[in-house]
Amino acid sequence: MIKMQAVANLVSGGSSGPQYLTGDKSSIDAFIDKFDVFLFDCDGVLWSGDHLFPRIPETIQMLRDKHKQLVFVTNNSTKSRADYKKKFDGMGIPAHEEEVFGSSYSAAVYISRIMKLQPPKNKVFVLGESGVEQELQSEHVPFCGGTDPLLRREMLPEDFKHIADGSLLDDDVAIVLTGLDYHPSYLKYALGMAYLRRGAHFLATNTDSTLPSAGSLFPGAGATSAPLITATGQQPLALGKPSQAMMEAIEGKFRFDRKKACMVGDRLNTDIQFGVEGGLGGTLCVLTGVSKKEEFLGEGKGVVPSAYVDQLGDLLG
Numbered sequence: 313m314i315k316m317q318a319v320a321n322l323v324s325g326g327s328s329g330p331q332y333l334t335g336d337k338s339s340i341d342a343f344i345d346k347f348d349v350f351l352f353d354c355d356g357v358l359w360s361g362d363h364l365f366p367r368i369p370e371t372i373q374m375l376r377d378k379h380k381q382l383v384f385v386t387n388n389s390t391k392s393r394a395d396y397k398k399k400f401d402g403m404g405i406p407a408h409e410e411e412v413f414g415s416s417y418s419a420a421v422y423i424s425r426i427m428k429l430q431p432p433k434n435k436v437f438v439l440g441e442s443g444v445e446q447e448l449q450s451e452h453v454p455f456c457g458g459t460d461p462l463l464r465r466e467m468l469p470e471d472f473k474h475i476a477d478g479s480l481l482d483d484d485v486a487i488v489l490t491g492l493d494y495h496p497s498y499l500k501y502a503l504g505m506a507y508l509r510r511g512a513h514f515l516a517t518n519t520d521s522t523l524p525s526a527g528s529l530f531p532g533a534g535a536t537s538a539p540l541i542t543a544t545g546q547q548p549l550a551l552g553k554p555s556q557a558m559m560e561a562i563e564g565k566f567r568f569d570r571k572k573a574c575m576v577g578d579r580l581n582t583d584i585q586f587g588v589e590g591g592l593g594g595t596l597c598v599l600t601g602v603s604k605k606e607e608f609l610g611e612g613k614g615v616v617p618s619a620y621v622d623q624l625g626d627l628l629g
């Protein structure tokens with residue numbers, strides 16, 4: 313009876329709400345068999361900071377043994393694809409650098425291939441970490457700011473004057489790009505604000521409110537870009553999940569049938585929304601990160617996954 317009910321849910325597309333898969337081996341197998349491609353969020357699904365969740369390497373390997381195409385789609389812009397490959401290797405997770413598609417790469421591709429501003433007026437002022445800089449470099453986009461040690465100092469009285477008269481600004485800057493920034497400063501915000509007031513485009517790798525790490529929550533990219541949003545009254549164009557510009561870039565690079573793809577994530581308003589709005593064949597919510605099941609179970613919920621598990625390793629049955 314349970315088996316028939318599980319199959320009924322899958323057939324009806326989960327009309328009775330998201331299917332709870334943990335502990336239900338036959339439903340897990342049926343769910344996995346529906347898809348050729350799995351898009352994986354990273355923070356909150358595979359790990360929390362440097363803490364690897366149980367049976368992640370084995371789960372990823374199981375999907376590879378089933379010949380599934382895997383793409384690791386992270387909004388964490390502090391690391392580049394190469395940095396993530398090192399992290400995957402360190403965690404024992406079988407993954408290739410070209411399978412990683414982070415928000416820093418998404419932003420760099422958007423700037424270089426979609427915006428295509430004419431040099432030299434195509435420079436980016438970065439409020440973020442090395443991952444953004446590396447990916448801009450990979451797309452040959454000039455930048456300033458970011459991890460520049462000269463900006464990691466107090467705002468001096470003369471800075472107000474030199475920002476106001478433009479002598480501390482770079483006339484080639486046409487874009488302000490914010491990401492998760494572990495080294496925010498008033499000086500960097502003042503420079504970013506000045507560029508935006510001059511008419512620079514306002515982009516963000518992502519605007520996640522929080523960063524899941526060490527089993528807790530910390531200020532996310534949305535929190536570290538908030539001062540510029542408040543000061544200028546402008547909203548950035550975000551190039552991370554749930555942005556469909558990111559989905560289009562991923563589909564363009566990896567070439568897959570969206571109806572045979574499943575988005576796996578821990579956050580409803582980025583990962584699951586990304587998959588639902590992208591028209592993917594399914595979404596799987598994992599309860600080891602930000603969102604709780606109470607946020608999607610019951611009537612009148614905004615974003616509802618196709619299915620959910622307590623932790624990703626439960627897919628091993």
Ligand SMILES: O=C(O)[C@H](O)[C@H](O)COP(=O)(O)O
Nearest residue numbers: 354355386387388523532533
């Ligand atoms: O604040 C952030 O940038 C996000 O919390 C973080 O980077 C999310 O990473 P993801 O879960 O998309 O791997």
